[in-house]
Amino acid sequence: MAVLDPWVECFFVGALQMRCSVVTDRSTGDTIIIDGGSEPQRLISWIDHFEGRGPDWSNGPHDQATADDEGLGPRKVVALVNTHAHFDHSGHIPDLLQHYPVKWYLHPDDTYLQSLAQSSARRWGFDAPTPAIADEPLISGQTMDFGALSLSILHTPGHTLGGCCLKLVVADGADHLFVGDTLFAGSVGRTDLPDTGGDFDVLAASIHNQLWPLEGDTIVYPGHGPLTTIGHERATNPFVGEGAGPGGLYGRGKYA
Ligand SMILES: [Zn+2]
Numbered sequence: 001m002a003v004l005d006p007w008v009e010c011f012f013v014g015a016l017q018m019r020c021s022v023v024t025d026r027s028t029g030d031t032i033i034i035d036g037g038s039e040p041q042r043l044i045s046w047i048d049h050f051e052g053r054g055p056d057w058s059n060g061p062h063d064q065a066t067a068d069d070e071g072l073g074p075r076k077v078v079a080l081v082n083t084h085a086h087f088d089h090s091g092h093i094p095d096l097l098q099h100y101p102v103k104w105y106l107h108p109d110d111t112y113l114q115s116l117a118q119s120s121a122r123r124w125g126f127d128a129p130t131p132a133i134a135d136e137p138l139i140s141g142q143t144m145d146f147g148a149l150s151l152s153i154l155h156t157p158g159h160t161l162g163g164c165c166l167k168l169v170v171a172d173g174a175d176h177l178f179v180g181d182t183l184f185a186g187s188v189g190r191t192d193l194p195d196t197g198g199d200f201d202v203l204a205a206s207i208h209n210q211l212w213p214l215e216g217d218t219i220v221y222p223g224h225g226p227l228t229t230i231g232h233e234r235a236t237n238p239f240v241g242e243g244a245g246p247g248g249l250y251g252r253g254k255y256a
């Protein structure tokens, strides 16, 4: 079901500055955390109490007083959802699950990758807890309900086997698309990472077949770097956009 005027907050977390998006339905307070991969205490303090550093970007209230002024009640986290299982996106999910007794959703084709989150983090020199096992599968082609919020699931393999883009349908404005590392402003996800199943041709096909048909004003929330739109990337992306020519700019995207 489409939501009215959702409240979206983005936190760039961890050493890889990964975008964690927190989406709240203003009328019920129901909230989902997309890619809660790092800095769990920062996320929890802000979501529960408006305390601490807070988000790097938000279209919602900036503190408790503003929330009270807008008549917004307390938030209730109803689910954790992941675009994919690279450690920067999923490494600290176990810490969030300890605090929020909810289900964690991931595409099953990333189950193996998720089991490596702790060892991958250590290889990059970071620590992470023993990986959690996702409770529920994201099902491609379906619109899945999370409390008062729902997301359309687009399975877009290429960066990882189980990578998904998550579309939040907005009743009174542009839709929001959380793409993980499938697409970036002016780039695409890397396809050369170990144990991941990356493949540029598969990634390009996912983007051409599943993302380019979306409305041009759809707001794209990439896993790293700035926001963009489907229309802008479709027209200008040097790897997969209309100007890329046959085969595009074959090479590697910028981010992990
Ligand atoms: Zn990433």
Ligand SMILES: [Zn+2]
Binding pocket: 084, 086, 159, 181, 189, 256
């Ligand atoms: Zn990734």
